[in-house]
Amino acid sequence: MGSTSGFGQSVRAPGEPWVWFTAVGLTVGLAMILALLALVLVEGLKAFWPRRVVEISLRPTGTETEPSRVLVGERIRVRPKATLQGSDRAANPAHREWQLFLGNKDVFGLSFRYVDVADIAAVRQPGGIWRIERTEYGPLLGWPVALLQPALDPLPASDPRFEATLNRLVEEARRRRAEIRKLEKHDIGRLNRQMEELHLRMRQASSRRLDEGAYERQRQAWANQIAELETAYNQLASRARELRVLQEQAALVCRLADGRETSVPIGRILAWYRPNELDFTGRLGVFLGRLREFLSEEPREANTEGGIFPAIFGTFVMTVLMSVAVMPFGVLAAVYLREYARQGWFTRAVRIAVNNLAGVPSIVFGVFGLGFFVYFLGGQIDRLFFADRLPTPTFGTGGLIWASLTLALLTVPVVVVATEEALAAVPRSVREGSLACGASRWQTIQRVVLPAAAPGILTGLILAMARGAGEVAPLMLVGVVKLAPELPINTTYPFIHLDQKFMHLGFHIYDLGFQSPDSDAAQPMVFATTLFLLALVITLNLAAIGIRNHLRRKYATGAF
Amino acid sequence: MEIDPPALQSAGSPATPVSLTGSRVQSVAPTPAGANPRLIQIEAYDFFYGNHQVLHQVSLDIPERHVTALIGPSGCGKTTLLRSINRMNDLIEGAHHRGDIRIRDQSIFDPHLEVIALRKRIGMVFQKSNPFPKSIFENVVYPLRVAGVRQRSILEETAERCLRAAALWDEVKDRLHTSALGLSGGQQQRLCIARAIANEPEILLMDEPCSALDPVATARIEELILELKQRYTIVIVTHNMQQAARISDYTAFFYLGRLIEAGPTHRIFTSPKNKQTEDYVTGRFG
Numbered sequence: 001m002g003s004t005s006g007f008g009q010s011v012r013a014p015g016e017p018w019v020w021f022t023a024v025g026l027t028v029g030l031a032m033i034l035a036l037l038a039l040v041l042v043e044g045l046k047a048f049w050p051r052r053v054v055e056i057s058l059r060p061t062g063t064e065t066e067p068s069r070v071l072v073g074e075r076i077r078v079r080p081k082a083t084l085q086g087s088d089r090a091a092n093p094a095h096r097e098w099q100l101f102l103g104n105k106d107v108f109g110l111s112f113r114y115v116d117v118a119d120i121a122a123v124r125q126p127g128g129i130w131r132i133e134r135t136e137y138g139p140l141l142g143w144p145v146a147l148l149q150p151a152l153d154p155l156p157a158s159d160p161r162f163e164a165t166l167n168r169l170v171e172e173a174r175r176r177r178a179e180i181r182k183l184e185k186h187d188i189g190r191l192n193r194q195m196e197e198l199h200l201r202m203r204q205a206s207s208r209r210l211d212e213g214a215y216e217r218q219r220q221a222w223a224n225q226i227a228e229l230e231t232a233y234n235q236l237a238s239r240a241r242e243l244r245v246l247q248e249q250a251a252l253v254c255r256l257a258d259g260r261e262t263s264v265p266i267g268r269i270l271a272w273y274r275p276n277e278l279d280f281t282g283r284l285g286v287f288l289g290r291l292r293e294f295l296s297e298e299p300r301e302a303n304t305e306g307g308i309f310p311a312i313f314g315t316f317v318m319t320v321l322m323s324v325a326v327m328p329f330g331v332l333a334a335v336y337l338r339e340y341a342r343q344g345w346f347t348r349a350v351r352i353a354v355n356n357l358a359g360v361p362s363i364v365f366g367v368f369g370l371g372f373f374v375y376f377l378g379g380q381i382d383r384l385f386f387a388d389r390l391p392t393p394t395f396g397t398g399g400l401i402w403a404s405l406t407l408a409l410l411t412v413p414v415v416v417v418a419t420e421e422a423l424a425a426v427p428r429s430v431r432e433g434s435l436a437c438g439a440s441r442w443q444t445i446q447r448v449v450l451p452a453a454a455p456g457i458l459t460g461l462i463l464a465m466a467r468g469a470g471e472v473a474p475l476m477l478v479g480v481v482k483l484a485p486e487l488p489i490n491t492t493y494p495f496i497h498l499d500q501k502f503m504h505l506g507f508h509i510y511d512l513g514f515q516s517p518d519s520d521a522a523q524p525m526v527f528a529t530t531l532f533l534l535a536l537v538i539t540l541n542l543a544a545i546g547i548r549n550h551l552r553r554k555y556a557t558g559a560f
Numbered sequence: 561m562e563i564d565p566p567a568l569q570s571a572g573s574p575a576t577p578v579s580l581t582g583s584r585v586q587s588v589a590p591t592p593a594g595a596n597p598r599l600i601q602i603e604a605y606d607f608f609y610g611n612h613q614v615l616h617q618v619s620l621d622i623p624e625r626h627v628t629a630l631i632g633p634s635g636c637g638k639t640t641l642l643r644s645i646n647r648m649n650d651l652i653e654g655a656h657h658r659g660d661i662r663i664r665d666q667s668i669f670d671p672h673l674e675v676i677a678l679r680k681r682i683g684m685v686f687q688k689s690n691p692f693p694k695s696i697f698e699n700v701v702y703p704l705r706v707a708g709v710r711q712r713s714i715l716e717e718t719a720e721r722c723l724r725a726a727a728l729w730d731e732v733k734d735r736l737h738t739s740a741l742g743l744s745g746g747q748q749q750r751l752c753i754a755r756a757i758a759n760e761p762e763i764l765l766m767d768e769p770c771s772a773l774d775p776v777a778t779a780r781i782e783e784l785i786l787e788l789k790q791r792y793t794i795v796i797v798t799h800n801m802q803q804a805a806r807i808s809d810y811t812a813f814f815y816l817g818r819l820i821e822a823g824p825t826h827r828i829f830t831s832p833k834n835k836q837t838e839d840y841v842t843g844r845f846g
Contacts (some may be wrong), residue, residue: 227809432686443706
C-alpha cells in the first residue's frame, strides 16, 4: 500500500494546470476564427441561394387605410422588434418582426419591409410566381400576364408558346445589350481617345507655333480629321440609340401582389425563374448561375446588384504589383543589413525602427503615399512627361501604381524581418565553403545564401500579401474608387494602366456596408464580398506556399 | 614552458625557418622530382583575435605534393593556421596578424594580390561537409561558375573529372542533377573534395575532414587523400593520431599556439625529440 500510494501521489507533475491554460488559449483563438469564417461562409453563400416566396395576409387593424392587406415577398430574417427594450425583447414570439423582400422597387418605392409577427394572419406559398432579375430597380416579384410585341397581338401567359417566345426575346435583348456595350465602351471610346489626342496636339502646336502658314495648314488638317471622327462618332451614337429603342419595344406585363399591373421592357430583363416551383437541382442551378454572375459581372445599381469582378481583378493586380515592388526592396534591405553592414548600434537602431514601422497605423502610410507618391512624385512626372495635359493630372492623382507602392512600403518591415531571419539561418559553413571556392561576397550571397534562404523569404512574402490584400484605409487616399469604368489591365494601348484608379474588394465591403443608399439590399453583398476577399487572399497565399514547398523539395535534405 | 632547445623552432628567428625536408631532419618519403620543398613558407607568424593571441611565432615550411598533418590538442591554433593560408580569417572581425606566409615566394598578404585569386589556387575542405543547396553537378562546377565559365562542355568535363578523382562518380553519375543534400554524410564530404579540386588548385587544405564520418567513410576519404597527393599539396588538420600516422608524410605538432616540433611523420611518432610531443602522440595527454 505504502509504496503504491507514494507513486500515486507523485504522478501529478508540477505545473500541469499551465498546460491546460495554454490549450484553452489556443482553443479560444481557434473557436473565434472558425466562428468568423463560418459566419462569413454561411451568410456569403446564402446571398445566392434562391428563397421561396411567401404570401402574407395581415390582420385588419381597422384604423389602417392601406389598400392591400396581402404582401408577397421573400422572408429574409426574423428579429426582435427594434422598438422594444429589455426583457420583453425576443421572449414573446409576438414581439418579433420579419424582414420581407418585396422587390418591385419601381412600384413600391422600397423593396424591403418589416412586418410585425403579431399582425400576420396567414402565410402560404403562392404558386406560379416569377422572380425577374432586371438591369434597373432590382428584381420583380409577380405573376406574368402577357407579352407585348410591336405590331403583334399580346401573347397571354397561358399560351403554350409564351415561355419560348419570352426566352427568345430575352436572348435577343442580351445580344443587343452586348452590342450597345461594345459600341459605347469600345468603339466610341476609341474615337474619343483619338479626338483627345488631336486636341492635345493642336494645343501643343498653338503654344509653340513657329511658322504661321505651316501651323495654319496643320491646324486645318487636324480640324478635318476631327470632323471625320465626329461623323463616325455620330454614326455609332445613332446606331446605339436605335438599339436602345429596340430594347424598349417589347415588354412583359406582370401582375403584382396588390393586383396592380406593371410592364417591364424586355431589354431590362436579365433572367427569370419560378422560386416556388424549383426543386433542389433547379435551386442549385440558380445558385450557381448567380454565383457565376457575381464573380464575372460588373456591379450595377450603386454596387448593390450585379457582380464584383472589377474589384476582384483590381485587388489581384494590386496585390501582385505590391509583391513585385516589396520583394526586391525588402530583400535587398535585409541583405545589406545582415550581410554587409557592420553590426553595431546603428544596425540595431535600424532594426528597431523597421520593426516599429510595422506598428504605424496604416492610414498614416496612406497620408504619406498621398503626399509623397501622388502629389510629389506624380506631380513631378506630370510636369516632366504629361505637361500638355495639365491641369488634368495623369500620375498626379491616385492610381494603381501609387496604391501598390504605398502598400509595398506598409509591408516592407514584414519582408525585411522574415528575410533577415532566413539569412541568419543559413549556416556559416556554407558561406565559407563558397568563399573558399574563390567566390566573391556578392556571388556567395546571390548563388548560395539567397537560394538557401528562399523558403524563408517566401514566408515573409506570404505574410506581406495577407496584410496588403486586406488593407483598406490607405487605399482610400491613393487610388481606390467606388466604381471604375475600366479595368486597370485592358485591351487599350498601353494595356497596363498604372495611372488608372481601380476597385478593391476591401473598399467595396466598406462601400456596400456603410455608403450604400439601400443598406438592406447591400447587407448580403457585404458577406459575399468578404467571402471572396478571403478566398482571394487564401488563393494567393496557397500559390506562394506552393512555390515555397517546391523550393523546399528542390533542396530537401534527403530522407535517410 | 620548458622546451628543449633544438626543438625550439617556433621561437626561432624568422631568418631560420624550420625546413621539414631540410638537412636537420632527414626526409623519409622521397621528394618527387621537381617538387618544391618549400612551397608554403610560414615565417614568424603571430595571429590575434582582438587582443587574444592564438599563434605565437610560427615558422614552418610545407613541401609540395606531400601530405602535411597539423596535430595538437583542441585550441592549439592549428585550424587558425590552416585558415590563414587561404585567408579565410579575413572574415573574422577584429582578427589581425604579424609575420608572413608565402606561397612560391609570393606573400599572400601582398596588397596587389586579390584574395579571390588566392583562394582559386587553394581548395579547402571543411570539418563538416557543406554542400550548397544545389544539384550535385552545380556543386562540383561551382568554382568554375563563379569564375565565369559558361561552356557546357568544360563544365561537364570538369564535373566528371573531379567526381572521378573524389571516387564519387560511379555513385552519383545517374543523378547528377538531383539535390546534393540528398547524399549521405560520406558522399557529401567527397563531393566537397571534388568541389575543392575543380579549380585545379595547387594546395588542398583539409580541416578535420573525417571527424563527422564513420570508419568506412573515413577509410574512403583517406584512400582518396593518398591518391590526391600525387597532384596536390595537402595540409590536413586532424585530431586522430592514427590518421595522421597513416596518411601524412610530415607532421607538425602544435601546443598552446606554438609549433613544438615538426618533421617526417614516422620520426615524430617513433622518436620525438620533445617531451610534450612524445606525451601527445603516445596519448598521455591531449
